[in-house]
Amino acid sequence: xxxxxxxxRHKITKRGQNVTFRCDPISEHxxxxxxxxTLGQGPEFLTYFQNEAQLEKSxxxxxRFSAERPKGSFSTLEIQRTEQGDSAMYLCAxxxxxPTAYEQYFGPGTxxxxx
Amino acid sequence: xxxxGLHLPTLSVQEGDNSIINCAYSNSASDYFIWYKQESGKGPxxxxxxxxxxxxRQGQRVTVLLNKTVKHLSLQxxxxxxxxxxVYFCAEIRYNQGGKLIFGQGTExxxxx
Numbered sequence: 001x002x003x004x005x006x007x008x009r010h011k012i013t014k015r016g017q018n019v020t021f022r023c024d025p026i027s028e029h030x031x032x033x034x035x036x037x038t039l040g041q042g043p044e045f046l047t048y049f050q051n052e053a054q055l056e057k058s059x060x061x062x063x064r065f066s067a068e069r070p071k072g073s074f075s076t077l078e079i080q081r082t083e084q085g086d087s088a089m090y091l092c093a094x095x096x097x098x099p100t101a102y103e104q105y106f107g108p109g110t111x112x113x114x115x
Numbered sequence: 116x117x118x119x120g121l122h123l124p125t126l127s128v129q130e131g132d133n134s135i136i137n138c139a140y141s142n143s144a145s146d147y148f149i150w151y152k153q154e155s156g157k158g159p160x161x162x163x164x165x166x167x168x169x170x171x172r173q174g175q176r177v178t179v180l181l182n183k184t185v186k187h188l189s190l191q192x193x194x195x196x197x198x199x200x201x202v203y204f205c206a207e208i209r210y211n212q213g214g215k216l217i218f219g220q221g222t223e224x225x226x227x228x
Contacts, residue, residue, distance in 0.1 A: 004158070031213070031214065033214075033215065033216075035216075040124075040220070040221070041218075041220055041221070042204045042206070042218025042219050042220055042221050043159065043204075043216070043218050044218070045215040045216065045217070048213050048214075048215060050213070055213055056212060056213050056215070091158050091159075093158070093216075095214060097214070102147060102149055102164055102208045102214065103161065104161070104214070104216060105161070106158030106159045106160070107158050108156070108157055108158050109157075109158050
């Protein structure tokens with residue numbers, strides 16, 4: 001399977017715990033995006049990388065959130081001191097930079113439940 | 116503020132009928148729109164896109180119409196099938212902001228056999 005993969009698919013954690021999610025993009029893609037989706041809503045942009053550089057962060061990304069893409073390949077999204085409001089689906093997408101940037105391919109998402 | 120939103124949250128159609136899903140946007144500078152399909156437990160899947168210099172684009176069983184005068188676009192699905200049941204989102208791409216997508220709320224399409 002050469003699509004975008006995410007791990008884990010589901011995560012249940014207690015409030016206050018830290019969680020980390022991983023995204024493996026399509027190997028040739030140099031852009032990687034993180035989105036958050038709550039029930040009944042469309043995905044909301046969180047941040048994106050071009051290669052290993054994090055170029056934009058949404059105001060939704062509080063200080064408790066950090067994302068990395070150390071080698072320009074896979075990326076991790078960490079949430080520290082989770083809150084119940086963090087419960088959502090976290091989606092990763094990848095694409096090429098440039099004219100075909102609209103062709104973002106999404107992974108299956110990681111569903112986070114904070115109890 | 117800027118938004119991309121949908122008129123109706125749910126749509127129920129009979130198998131074989133045509134479906135029309137609508138979307139309104141507020142950013143008059145938007146120049147590229149995309150429709151995504153999201154099935155339960157999966158990430159959004161690209162369906163079709165349209166640039167602002169077009170008013171219609173056709174794919175396989177799908178057609179997107181864009182009316183820039185009233186800032187409205189629609190997705191038409193011909194001969195709707197049970198496999199079309201999903202949530203459909205319109206999205207705007209911001210090329211000057213790294214290509215990030217701005218999604219609307221979504222319309223859930225339910226196809227009755």
